Ligand SMILES: [Fe+2]
């Protein structure tokens with residue numbers, strides 16, 4: 096079944112959004128490097144790589160459906176934050192927005208009875224549950240830590256162990 100123009104445009108926009116997410120997390124990674132929090136930086140670098148993989152899933156879906164991928168300019172993300180807590184608050188809020196984007200894509204696919212796109216999007220619904228959970232878990236841990244630098248370094252060490260998926 097040929098991909099509709101409407102869905103093709105929407106998925107092309109999502110490719111851009113996923114790459115913007117990668118850029119956002121790379122910027123957050125660079126911020127953590129500048130604060131000597133290399134574990135946090137590592138976690139964000141892995142997250143950025145995951146976002147590129149998300150973009151590629153959408154890219155491949157368009158290609159496999161004989162659609163046309165059109166890449167577009169990626170706007171600059173923020174470069175500085177007040178604290179590790181603020182970084183993760185923003186990361187969590189960003190993932191909540193991405194969840195809505197994925198739901199909107201699913202609504203278009205459902206309206207068009209595009210079962211192939213619906214099936215492809217199922218993976219993303221599950222992924223968003225994971226993304227929200229893991230960013231919110233770190234938000235909550237940072238809240239518990241508060242101003243304690245010692246405990247912050249313990250979390251930094253924990254985050255340094257994140258594996259590439
Ligand atoms: Fe993503």
Ligand SMILES: [Fe+2]
Pocket residue numbers: 145222225226
């Ligand atoms: Fe993930």
